Amino acid sequence: xxxxxxxxxxxxxxxxxxxxxxxxxxxxxxxxxxxxxxxxxxxxxxxxxxxxxxxxxxxxxxxxxxxxxxxxxxxxxxxxxxxxxxxxxxxxxxxxxxxxxxxxxxxxxxxxxxxxxxxxxxxxxxxxxxxxxxxxxxxxxxxxxxxxxxxxxxxxxxxxxxxxxxxxxxxxxxxxxxxxxxxxxxxxxxxxxxxxxxxxxxxxxxxxxxxxxxxxxxxxxxxxxxxxxxxxxxxxxxxxxxxxxxxxxxxxxxxxxxxxxxxxxxxxxxxxxxxxxxxxxxxxxxxxxxxxxxxxxxxxxxxxxxxxxxxxxxxxxxxxxxxxxxxxxxxxxxxxxxxxxxxxxxxxxxxxxxxxxxxxxxxxxxxx
Amino acid sequence: xxxxxxxxxxxxxxxxxxxxxxxxxxxxxxxxxxxxxxxxxxxxxxxxxxxxxxxxxxxxxxxxxxxxxxxxxxxxxxxxxxxxxxxxxxxxxxxxxxxxxxxxxxxxxxxxxxxxxxxxxxxxxxxxxxxxxxxxxxxxxxxxxxxxxxxxxxxxxxxxxxxxxxxxxxxxxxxxxxxxxxxxxxxxxxxxxxxxxxxxxxxxxxxxxxxxxxxxxxxxxxxxxxxxxxxxxxxxxxxxxxxxx
Numbered sequence: 001x002x003x004x005x006x007x008x009x010x011x012x013x014x015x016x017x018x019x020x021x022x023x024x025x026x027x028x029x030x031x032x033x034x035x036x037x038x039x040x041x042x043x044x045x046x047x048x049x050x051x052x053x054x055x056x057x058x059x060x061x062x063x064x065x066x067x068x069x070x071x072x073x074x075x076x077x078x079x080x081x082x083x084x085x086x087x088x089x090x091x092x093x094x095x096x097x098x099x100x101x102x103x104x105x106x107x108x109x110x111x112x113x114x115x116x117x118x119x120x121x122x123x124x125x126x127x128x129x130x131x132x133x134x135x136x137x138x139x140x141x142x143x144x145x146x147x148x149x150x151x152x153x154x155x156x157x158x159x160x161x162x163x164x165x166x167x168x169x170x171x172x173x174x175x176x177x178x179x180x181x182x183x184x185x186x187x188x189x190x191x192x193x194x195x196x197x198x199x200x201x202x203x204x205x206x207x208x209x210x211x212x213x214x215x216x217x218x219x220x221x222x223x224x225x226x227x228x229x230x231x232x233x234x235x236x237x238x239x240x241x242x243x244x245x246x247x248x249x250x251x252x253x254x255x256x257x258x259x260x261x262x263x264x265x266x267x268x269x270x271x272x273x274x275x276x277x278x279x280x281x282x283x284x285x286x287x288x289x290x291x292x293x294x295x296x297x298x299x300x301x302x303x304x305x306x307x308x309x310x311x312x313x314x315x316x317x318x319x320x321x322x323x324x325x326x327x328x329x330x331x332x333x334x335x336x337x338x339x340x341x342x343x344x345x346x347x348x349x350x351x352x353x354x355x356x357x358x359x360x361x362x363x364x365x366x367x368x
Numbered sequence: 369x370x371x372x373x374x375x376x377x378x379x380x381x382x383x384x385x386x387x388x389x390x391x392x393x394x395x396x397x398x399x400x401x402x403x404x405x406x407x408x409x410x411x412x413x414x415x416x417x418x419x420x421x422x423x424x425x426x427x428x429x430x431x432x433x434x435x436x437x438x439x440x441x442x443x444x445x446x447x448x449x450x451x452x453x454x455x456x457x458x459x460x461x462x463x464x465x466x467x468x469x470x471x472x473x474x475x476x477x478x479x480x481x482x483x484x485x486x487x488x489x490x491x492x493x494x495x496x497x498x499x500x501x502x503x504x505x506x507x508x509x510x511x512x513x514x515x516x517x518x519x520x521x522x523x524x525x526x527x528x529x530x531x532x533x534x535x536x537x538x539x540x541x542x543x544x545x546x547x548x549x550x551x552x553x554x555x556x557x558x559x560x561x562x563x564x565x566x567x568x569x570x571x572x573x574x575x576x577x578x579x580x581x582x583x584x585x586x587x588x589x590x591x592x593x594x595x596x597x598x599x600x601x602x603x604x605x606x607x608x609x610x611x612x613x
Contacts, residue, residue, distance in 0.1 A: 006470025010459060017458045202452030209418045209448040209525075210471050211440065 003212050007220040014194065015224060024190070029182045029232045033239045036174045045072055047095035047131060050088045052079040055104035059146075063116070064098065066142040072134045089121045096120050096131045175240040176328035177299065179259065180321035182236065183266050184295050186229045189287035191270030195221055196283040199274075214363060222267050229263050249335030258331065261345060262324040265352040269320075272359035295321040323347050370429075371396045371523055371554045372417065377426035379412050386412040388577035389426065396522075399545060399555040401565045404574030405605050410558050411527070413574070417556070418525055419443050431522040444472070447516035447524040447553075451531050453508045455515065457501035461492060464500055465515055472519035486514055506537030510544060517548055524548065526557040530564065542567050562598040573601060576610050 015021050049067060053060045068075035076094055079085065088094040101107060101115035108114035118135050120128035198204040198221075207217050237255070240246040248255060269291065277283035298312060299321035308316070316322050327344035330336045372394035379387040387409045394400045404410045415421040417430050419439030428435035431445040455464045462483055469479045487493050490510055500508060509529065517524050526545075530538045542564065549555050557568065565571050565585060572582040581588055581604060585597055594600045 002473065002476070003471050006467050010456065010463070010467050013459055013463065014456070201457070202450045202454035203456060205420075205450050205452075206448055206454045207471070208420055209443060209446070210468075211443040211473070212471050 004216060004220055007212070007217070008223055011194075011221060011224045015228070021190070025186060025228050025232070028185070029178075029236055030239065032178050032182065033175070033236055033244070036178055046074055047072060048074050048076040048093060049096040049098060049135075050076045050079050050085075050094050052082065052085065052097065052099045053104075054102045055100050057105040059105040059108060059114075060100045062146070063100075063139055063142055066138050067098070067135060070134075070138055072131075072138075085119060095127065096135060098135070175236065175244065175246050176325045176332060177321075179233065179236050179328065180262070180299055180324050181292065181295050182232055183229055183259070183263055183324075184269075184287075184291050184321060186232060187225055187263055187266030188270035188273065188291050189284070191222060191225045191267060192273035192277065192283040192287055193280050194225075195271070195274035196277050196280045200279055215360075218271065218360075218363065222271070225270075226263065226267065229266075233259050233263075246332070248332050250331035250337065254331050254338055254341070255328065258324065258327045258341065258345065258348075261348045261352065262320065265320045265348055265355065268352050268355035268359060272355050272362070275359050275362035294319050298322065299325050320348055320351050369396045370394065371398075371431060372400075372556065373427075373429045374413075374417070375427045377413065377416060377428050378424050379409075379416060379421065380424045385577055387416070387423075390574070390577075390579045392572055392579060392582055394523075394554060394556060396554055397549055397552050399549050399557065399567070399569045401568030401571035402556060402558045402574070403562075403565055403571055403601065404558075405608060405610075407610050408574040408608070409577040410574055414525060414527060414556070414558065418446060418448055445522045447519065447521035449512050449516040449524065449526045449529055451528040453505075453512040453529075455500045455508060455512055458499060460497050460499055461487070461503070461511060462496050464511070465518060468515045469518055474519050482518070486518070490514060506533050506540070509533055509537065509541055513541065513544055513548075517553055520551075521553065523554040523556055526555065528558050528560060530559065530561060538564070562596065562601050565597040565601070571597070573604050575604050575608050580604050580607070 015025065051060075051064055053064070064075065067073045073096070076092075079088070079097070082099075085097050085099070088097050097119040099117040099119060104114050104116075116139065118132045120131050195204075195218075198207065204217075208214065233256075237248070241248060270287070273283050273286050273290075277286055294315075298308075298316040298319050300316070323344040327341040327348075330341050330344075370393040372392075374393075375391050376389045377387060377391070378385065378389050390409075390413060402410055402414065412421065416423050416435060417428060419430075419435060419442045423436065430442045433441040433445070435442060456467070459467065465483050465486065466479055469483075474482070487496055492507070492511070495503065495507070500511070503511070513524075513526070513529065516526075530541055533541065538561070545555055545557070545567075557564075559565065568585065570582065570584050571588065572579045573588075574580070581591070581600070583591065588600050589595070589597065592600045592603050594603060
């Protein structure tokens, strides 16, 4: 026990005395939540839009006001001809142009319906599709307001319904993803680098000759990173809840349980990498390229898995973060219970167990 | 009294025999030089004696414990200093001492006064709170050695402990080794420097996994009709068929 205490204390000194480690461990998670939550958000706010409206009737005015009053759009100029539409995108910062048909209000009552065109800049397809989706849902809701109590006759835009995230708040989806990345970063990357550093500096050799048992060495190296990832877990959840307004609809205990299992898998991965790598730089590369990139690209955090090639979807299955993110979204945002995430929990537990057995075996072989 | 006994100690890696039936004894309080070219099998032999590696065959007793079955007991009774002077660079001098003292189970009450005594003896009082990374290499070496024998082991294993250190610091270091031996600590040291071999009570010279010579430096020089240990070593090493790494 004295050995263990002395060793854990030393490990905390390493962490506390290295400024970069401290920044990565404590500042980076906060920065990521803020950046992904606000800045690099695919959510679009205060986009300027232009209007080409040959009808100029009550209905078109109503739609324009509806958009202009929303938090997403700001009304810019009224255009006078079709030729001006393109210059809106090439020579000014418009994100969307609304083009109404002529005799809009009258046509809306006719069987064919009224024509409205939403033009956005397709060179940025993500933003374009988000803007048009926002605009169409605003138009739809305006339409519904107008028709209260009446039989629906006019049809302007298709209805877009968004489950669980009605305002399409992007941070709802990115928060579980950020947690997935941060935990991998701290538990796998930092742990594997700190273990390989002992090998590189020759201190591991001295430790192995000492009466300290190899299991205890590993355990005391891992404990500090485990503690820090708990701190991060709390920070991210608090920031997500109070700053980004992400709700925790489901059970808080379940959120913690899923996170703990995922932390366990990540620590096991870090341990495994340190049995493979002899140098810190190798451990860094393996964790960076082998873990961080797949977590970002294949976990469904940034890009929807459904739209990926089948082969990549298969690869995504072996990425722990994918299952973690699915489970977290189910519990945190959809508010589902334990039974709905039992598959994800089982998969993560299995992954962690296999990796930890493999790495302990490898660690022993090294001693022979 | 023998504190290390090796009998037909052998280590094979696949078809390669790294250590080939070596037998030797080391007496208590002796400074035993373990010489050999790179790749001769020194490190492998030392790993077996320190309980890091299990012999393929053969017997060994270190500090009264069997290397095949009592590695954990051996570890408690030996000290080890690697050629990298493996100290933690981002820990202070006294923190390094305290860490290793803790790992070797030195009673808490003793750590503080013994650390102060050690620092005084080394002339390091002012460096107590200095980070190890800012110490000169020679000081790190002294500190690494002091840390390795802080728990008063029966034997200390030194793996090429003077690499990269200037001659004056090396002489200084050997004085520390003599002091430790005077206190009854057996010193098992590997080295590249043949002038250092002269400082040992007895030396063994490994060639291609076998011990080709073992005696006091003077007897070896006589036996091979050589003027210095350097000549003895080259005479033996010429027979080597292994390539050094």
